[in-house]
Amino acid sequence: MCGIVGVLGQHEAAPILVEALKRLEYRGYDSAGIATVNSGALGRRRAVGKLVNLSDLLVHDPLPGKSGIGHTRWATHGAPSVNNAHPHKAGPVAVVHNGIVENYRELRAELAEHGIGFETETDTETVALMTEHFLKSGLSPIEAAFKTIDRLQGAFALAFLFDGQDDLIVAARKGSPLAIGHGDSEMFVGSDAIALAPLTNKITYLEEGDRAVLTRTSLEIRNEAGELANREMRKIKLDHARADKGEHKHFMAKEIAEQPIVVAEAIRSYMPTGADQVVLPDTDLDFSKLDRLTMVACGTAFYACLTAKYWFEQLAKMPVEVDIASEFRYREPPITDRTLALFVSQSGETADTLAALRYCEGKADKIVSVVNVPESSIARESDVALPIHAGVEIGVASTKAFTCQLSVLLMLALKAAADRGTLSDEELADHAAALRGLPSVLNTALDQNRAIRKSAQRLSEARDVLFLGRGLMYPLAMEGALKLKEISYIHAEGYASGELKHGPIALIDKHMPVVVMAPRDAVFDKTVSNMQEVMARKGKVILVSDDDGIAEAEDGVWSTIRMPHIHPSLAPILYSVPAQLLAYHTAVAKGTDVDQPRNLAKSVTVE
Ligand code: M6R
Numbered sequence: 001m002c003g004i005v006g007v008l009g010q011h012e013a014a015p016i017l018v019e020a021l022k023r024l025e026y027r028g029y030d031s032a033g034i035a036t037v038n039s040g041a042l043g044r045r046r047a048v049g050k051l052v053n054l055s056d057l058l059v060h061d062p063l064p065g066k067s068g069i070g071h072t073r074w075a076t077h078g079a080p081s082v083n084n085a086h087p088h089k090a091g092p093v094a095v096v097h098n099g100i101v102e103n104y105r106e107l108r109a110e111l112a113e114h115g116i117g118f119e120t121e122t123d124t125e126t127v128a129l130m131t132e133h134f135l136k137s138g139l140s141p142i143e144a145a146f147k148t149i150d151r152l153q154g155a156f157a158l159a160f161l162f163d164g165q166d167d168l169i170v171a172a173r174k175g176s177p178l179a180i181g182h183g184d185s186e187m188f189v190g191s192d193a194i195a196l197a198p199l200t201n202k203i204t205y206l207e208e209g210d211r212a213v214l215t216r217t218s219l220e221i222r223n224e225a226g227e228l229a230n231r232e233m234r235k236i237k238l239d240h241a242r243a244d245k246g247e248h249k250h251f252m253a254k255e256i257a258e259q260p261i262v263v264a265e266a267i268r269s270y271m272p273t274g275a276d277q278v279v280l281p282d283t284d285l286d287f288s289k290l291d292r293l294t295m296v297a298c299g300t301a302f303y304a305c306l307t308a309k310y311w312f313e314q315l316a317k318m319p320v321e322v323d324i325a326s327e328f329r330y331r332e333p334p335i336t337d338r339t340l341a342l343f344v345s346q347s348g349e350t351a352d353t354l355a356a357l358r359y360c361e362g363k364a365d366k367i368v369s370v371v372n373v374p375e376s377s378i379a380r381e382s383d384v385a386l387p388i389h390a391g392v393e394i395g396v397a398s399t400k401a402f403t404c405q406l407s408v409l410l411m412l413a414l415k416a417a418a419d420r421g422t423l424s425d426e427e428l429a430d431h432a433a434a435l436r437g438l439p440s441v442l443n444t445a446l447d448q449n450r451a452i453r454k455s456a457q458r459l460s461e462a463r464d465v466l467f468l469g470r471g472l473m474y475p476l477a478m479e480g481a482l483k484l485k486e487i488s489y490i491h492a493e494g495y496a497s498g499e500l501k502h503g504p505i506a507l508i509d510k511h512m513p514v515v516v517m518a519p520r521d522a523v524f525d526k527t528v529s530n531m532q533e534v535m536a537r538k539g540k541v542i543l544v545s546d547d548d549g550i551a552e553a554e555d556g557v558w559s560t561i562r563m564p565h566i567h568p569s570l571a572p573i574l575y576s577v578p579a580q581l582l583a584y585h586t587a588v589a590k591g592t593d594v595d596q597p598r599n600l601a602k603s604v605t606v607e
Helices: 013-022 051-060 104-113 124-136 141-151 251-257 259-270 299-316 325-331 351-360 400-420 425-446 449-459 473-488 497-502 524-536 547-553 568-590
Strands: 003-008 031-038 041-048 067-073 088-090 093-101 154-162 169-174 179-182 187-190 202-205 211-214 219-222 233-235 292-297 320-324 339-345 366-371 384-387 464-469 491-496 513-517 540-545 559-562
Touching: 003 013, 003 093, 003 154, 003 169, 013 031, 013 051, 013 067, 031 051, 031 093, 031 154, 041 051, 041 093, 067 093, 067 154, 088 124, 093 124, 093 141, 104 124, 124 141, 141 154, 141 169, 141 211, 169 187, 251 259, 251 568, 259 400, 259 425, 259 568, 292 299, 292 325, 292 351, 299 320, 299 339, 299 400, 299 473, 299 568, 320 325, 325 351, 339 351, 339 400, 351 366, 366 400, 400 425, 400 568, 425 568, 449 513, 449 540, 449 559, 449 568, 464 473, 464 497, 464 524, 473 491, 473 513, 473 568, 491 497, 497 524, 513 524, 513 568, 524 540, 524 547, 540 547, 540 568, 547 559
Parallel strands: 292 320, 292 339, 339 366, 366 384, 464 491, 464 513, 513 540, 540 559
Antiparallel strands: 003 067, 003 187, 031 041, 031 067, 088 093, 093 154, 154 169, 169 211, 179 187, 179 202, 202 233, 211 219
């Protein structure tokens, strides 16, 4: 994880670096730091915790200079501390790093043989020390950086800054993304183009193994073999404005509230007004030619895939496998050329998902991704990238991206059903009509905010919470539990309702709240039986259902959350709202850091 930036500018670098780091803080917020070269002298400032602490430090202890590098950290090696914060400096070189140097122990041992000691617990310090070692042996800064990069194994995006060199940054990419921004006699480096959005829209993406030498007026890129490489400079459309919270207290609250609008946008872009058929732009994707779908993702995106499995199987009669990317990539699953490999990722930068995608290259019929960031690595490396149109999502807990992922995946399943002739025209039209009505139903669900806050107040006193669901509600039960644990730090698990009696029911007592997600659908009665089993053991049930479901099953429950009626296929999208709001209000009641919960980062770019 971590975010890195670099600037060779015409103005003071520190405020530019801090502003760019703000846009990268979603990658980690354990510490932040910058280094600059001022009249040839290399200096640095670092602070533990969020970026605001570094900003405060710079007010009292400014760091002048028009060239610099910066870093926001998600700790991998070594606790979050000033000492372990980047940039790491060894004599005349400072380095910022995103990724993991896997052979750092071996490199440390080698440096130790030369009598070189260490001040930090990080893998990155090794990079700085090794570069310094090569500089001492007489190599130039560029040669020393390149020779160091040659020795590194693992994943990295790196930027080097040198004492005495105020017009030079060396950068490198392997396994972690890196973008170079072109300004007017200025040059920039960033972990992603969004970090550079206010500075430039002219971006060159480094490719795997690339290393780059930047001055204010030149960019030279070499590939891993050391040959000069031509990388396209693109003009990209970027959202300059950093999203603000509007009237909301947290980004998460704002993003939950935005769902009717962004889901409408996602639906409109794949199901144009008046059409009952899904239209995928710029692709000849034909599901009738495919035998199987393999879906891979992490976290919330994985739960979106698990939901989509029900849709593809039920609507398109298509066999589907769903995998967690970190398992898939090392399992060596056989992929045939009649398999569609589908990757779902909000950020489009999740390291495990990207690695899984690369595993499928050359094996699957096509690589398709469902992403929120169209310029991301996963989007760029796919044959077909389908944007979800959720807009920038800042809250670490994914909300609107999830419902937009679900909407796009449902439309993809409908396209598969149309291609394979498994749904009639009327059935397709019925789904299309329900989808078009979804944004307004989401609005009605949001109106339940106050009732949900009341239930959350009670949840905030619990130590453990169970979420139950059956069929399409089962993946949502797991997503609801993930939301709750990541922002409120309450232990929560999601279970298939019918699975409870095979073990987890032993946990039920009068202290255990159990959230039951149960629209009045074909499996409602079964779910209610499982809910009765919970109540018979004094478990406290929060029943989330519609009018019919609540009328039938509310006797003896702790509280109810009322949802509008919905087409059964769309229920997981609608019921996401109470799951998200429950987690949100519980976290607010507990006073946790809702948008930036401890230990997490928005984009997980390490294994
Ligand atoms: O950017 P991605 O969708 O690939 O991220 C996947 C997960 O890291 C992400 O969904 C994570 O689980 C969220 N914190 C969940 O709210």
